[in-house]
Amino acid sequence: MDKQPKPAKPKEKLTLSWRIWLPHWETDEAFCRLLGLVREQRSIVDEVALFDTITHHLYIPLDEYARRMELAARRMDAFRKAGIPSAGINVLCTIGHINEAWSYMPRLPFQAMVGHNGDVSTGCACPNTPEMREYIRAKYELVAKAHPDFIWVDDDIRMTNHGIAWGCFCPTCLGIFARKAGQKYSREKLVKLFDDSAGGRVRQLWVEQNNETIESLLAHIAVAIRKINPEIRTGLMTGMHNTYSGMAFERWVTALGATKARPGCGFYSDATPIEMYRKAIDCGWQRASLPPAATDRQYELENFPYQRLKKSATAVVNECTLALAYGLNGIAFNMLGLATADEDSLPLLEGIPPVRPLWEKWVAHTAGLSTTGLWPAWSRQLMAKRSVRQGENWLGWPSQYDINLPKTLGEIGLPIATDAPGCGIVLCGRIAEAFSDRELKNMFAGGVLMDSTALEVLTERRLNHLTGVRLARRLDNGLMERFTDDELNGRAAGQLRDARIEFWGNAKGLGDVLEPATAGVRILTTMEDYFYRVQGPSMTAFENSLGGRVVVMGYAPWIFLHSVAKRRQLQNVADWISRGTMPVRIDQTVPLVSVVRMSANRHHGGVVLLNAGMDEIREATVHVRSAARRARLLTIGQRDRVLKIQPEKSGGCITLRNIPPWSLQLILLGKQSRRN
Ligand SMILES: [Zn+2]
Numbered sequence: 145m146d147k148q149p150k151p152a153k154p155k156e157k158l159t160l161s162w163r164i165w166l167p168h169w170e171t172d173e174a175f176c177r178l179l180g181l182v183r184e185q186r187s188i189v190d191e192v193a194l195f196d197t198i199t200h201h202l203y204i205p206l207d208e209y210a211r212r213m214e215l216a217a218r219r220m221d222a223f224r225k226a227g228i229p230s231a232g233i234n235v236l237c238t239i240g241h242i243n244e245a246w247s248y249m250p251r252l253p254f255q256a257m258v259g260h261n262g263d264v265s266t267g268c269a270c271p272n273t274p275e276m277r278e279y280i281r282a283k284y285e286l287v288a289k290a291h292p293d294f295i296w297v298d299d300d301i302r303m304t305n306h307g308i309a310w311g312c313f314c315p316t317c318l319g320i321f322a323r324k325a326g327q328k329y330s331r332e333k334l335v336k337l338f339d340d341s342a343g344g345r346v347r348q349l350w351v352e353q354n355n356e357t358i359e360s361l362l363a364h365i366a367v368a369i370r371k372i373n374p375e376i377r378t379g380l381m382t383g384m385h386n387t388y389s390g391m392a393f394e395r396w397v398t399a400l401g402a403t404k405a406r407p408g409c410g411f412y413s414d415a416t417p418i419e420m421y422r423k424a425i426d427c428g429w430q431r432a433s434l435p436p437a438a439t440d441r442q443y444e445l446e447n448f449p450y451q452r453l454k455k456s457a458t459a460v461v462n463e464c465t466l467a468l469a470y471g472l473n474g475i476a477f478n479m480l481g482l483a484t485a486d487e488d489s490l491p492l493l494e495g496i497p498p499v500r501p502l503w504e505k506w507v508a509h510t511a512g513l514s515t516t517g518l519w520p521a522w523s524r525q526l527m528a529k530r531s532v533r534q535g536e537n538w539l540g541w542p543s544q545y546d547i548n549l550p551k552t553l554g555e556i557g558l559p560i561a562t563d564a565p566g567c568g569i570v571l572c573g574r575i576a577e578a579f580s581d582r583e584l585k586n587m588f589a590g591g592v593l594m595d596s597t598a599l600e601v602l603t604e605r606r607l608n609h610l611t612g613v614r615l616a617r618r619l620d621n622g623l624m625e626r627f628t629d630d631e632l633n634g635r636a637a638g639q640l641r642d643a644r645i646e647f648w649g650n651a652k653g654l655g656d657v658l659e660p661a662t663a664g665v666r667i668l669t670t671m672e673d674y675f676y677r678v679q680g681p682s683m684t685a686f687e688n689s690l691g692g693r694v695v696v697m698g699y700a701p702w703i704f705l706h707s708v709a710k711r712r713q714l715q716n717v718a719d720w721i722s723r724g725t726m727p728v729r730i731d732q733t734v735p736l737v738s739v740v741r742m743s744a745n746r747h748h749g750g751v752v753l754l755n756a757g758m759d760e761i762r763e764a765t766v767h768v769r770s771a772a773r774r775a776r777l778l779t780i781g782q783r784d785r786v787l788k789i790q791p792e793k794s795g796g797c798i799t800l801r802n803i804p805p806w807s808l809q810l811i812l813l814g815k816q817s818r819r820n
Pocket residue numbers: 257258270271272312313314315316317318
């Protein structure tokens with residue numbers, strides 16, 4: 145094959161986009177006010193996206209929709225005249241989001257989505273009938289005729305949570321499945337097979353049908369838009385829902401011919417502020433699944449349903465920054481609510497102009513760099529490939545398949561990567577079921593931090609020799625763990641950790657006794673009852689025949705890791721399994737959450753640190769495993785500062801002081817705008 149010259153990578157540019165609800169542009173009066181606001185806030189508006197409707201109900205008669213799109217065309221022209229370089233339409237409903245306003249919205253004139261239990265949606269359609277596809281073609285053609293610069297497809301593109309839990313089991317979809325499976329199934333028969341341990345093929349085919357349904361729907365939309373105007377850019381909004389819909393973001397974005405993507409998934413209130421970090425990881429996972437064509441990657445900042453006291457301006461700035469840290473390069477602000485309630489949203493805008501220059505520098509400096517740290521393993525094939533054992537419910541989704549558990553490691557300051565394989569892999573619950581033996585062996589040739597439920601799966605697959613241990617006994621009450629004098633425990637030798645495992649629901653898997661199966665297994669903790677009687681090893685470290693370093697945790701692996709001793713042990717463990725390549729390590733036990741991006745040679749990178757606590761952090765000693773000898777510190781409202789890097793064996797050490805609660809520090813490593 146001829147070698148093609150590599151196209152020059154476009155320079156990464158920050159895009160701040162506003163999503164505007166219909167009541168803001170429907171009447172001349174409201175629009176006039178909106179235009180005034182946009183002019184006033186011009187420094188933080190690069191793009192506007194007009195929502196095409198106010199309800200999450202799919203069906204709007206086309207004659208009414210055509211009139212609305214004519215109005216939208218005039219509104220977008222007005223924005224362009226006001227100097228906004230990019231104006232487009234956000235099509236809120238393609239399938240429909242949920243059942244909303246159904247008692248007075250027009251009934252769907254085509255097949256509604258049917259749930260696995262026979263429930264029928266009132267607001268969302270089956271995406272597979274020719275009648276629905278015809279409506280969608282006509283709808284998107286009308287949108288394209290309004291001359292938008294771009295069209296967003298919203299995140300109702302999924303097969304779950306449409307007023308029915310799991311879809312779609314209508315006659316059309318069952319017909320498609322019969323052709324795929326080579327056999328007819330009734331809805332009842334199919335659902336029964338989903339819970340059958342021998343139903344693996346049916347489950348996989350069904351998830352793939354969901355995947356293809358979405359892929360073909362998006363391809364259909366792309367054709368409709370391109371026929372009117374091939375220049376219109378398209379974008380897909382996604383969420384980290386579950387893998388029932390297949391989550392093949394790369395295929396979906398490609399089918400839509402999209403250059404825009406908007407990863408998201410709900411952080412509507414800062415009552416539990418650390419959730420913003422958990423959402424940022426979700427967005428990082430989604431971003432890592434996008435094809436390279438998706439160059440405009442906007443974070444979903446969403447304050448739905450827009451009530452002032454549900455979220456602070458500080459939270460807005462922090463969550464957006466964490467998302468940019470995870471590799472997005474824009475923000476889609478969905479924070480203007482009703483046109484009559486500006487006082488609910490305007491105060492939140494004030495925090496953005498001062499942070500914009502930091503965001504721009506961050507995005508330009510870290511363009512193309514991967515996240516690094518521990519990679520929590522997950523797969524879009526998880527639901528398709530998981531096993532279903534006697535008495536289990538496939539659609540019930542037990543916690544052993546929760547991919548979010550390892551996020552706790554981030555709360556104690558271990559950087560979480562969303563680009564595989566990071567510098568160490570975290571394997572929790574039964575997620576290993578989604579991977580082939582070959583993939584698992586590859587993982588175990590490197591560093592792995594895993595729990596004892598994952599060990600169970602490895603044992604079923606006859607791969608547990610790679611861990612050095614076997615599961616000896618499962619206990620579920622009255623247990624603590626004690627740190628041994630292994631050097632990975634440092635000063636914590638002899639200390640106890642108590643997670644009170646019965647208090648948090650089913651404690652199965654929180655008190656597993658491990659047993660070395662070979663020589664060379666190091667015992668890091670042993671389990672004891674409340675009378676200090678030893679039950680056996682509960683955490684082990686082992687270097688296997690593939691050269692991989694594996695640590696297994698049998699005691700409360702994902703809860704209450706926040707003690708001084710446990711945090712330090714896990715820092716040592718992460719350094720050990722990754723052979724010293726964890727990109728950041730902070731000495732003090734402070735709630736500094738870190739997100740790290742780094743070039744392969746580690747000359748160039750960026751670190752975002754968030755004080756996720758209510759106390760000021762007086763001092764933080766940050767060891768950065770980077771070859772960079774220059775660092776700049778960006779903080780909101782202050783001039784950029786050159787940071788002193790104290791060289792050390794593993795890289796360099798930076799000391800930060802006086803970090804206020806819930807505030808950010810952005811560190812740019814290496815020369816400015818150097819790429820690699
Ligand atoms: Zn259907």
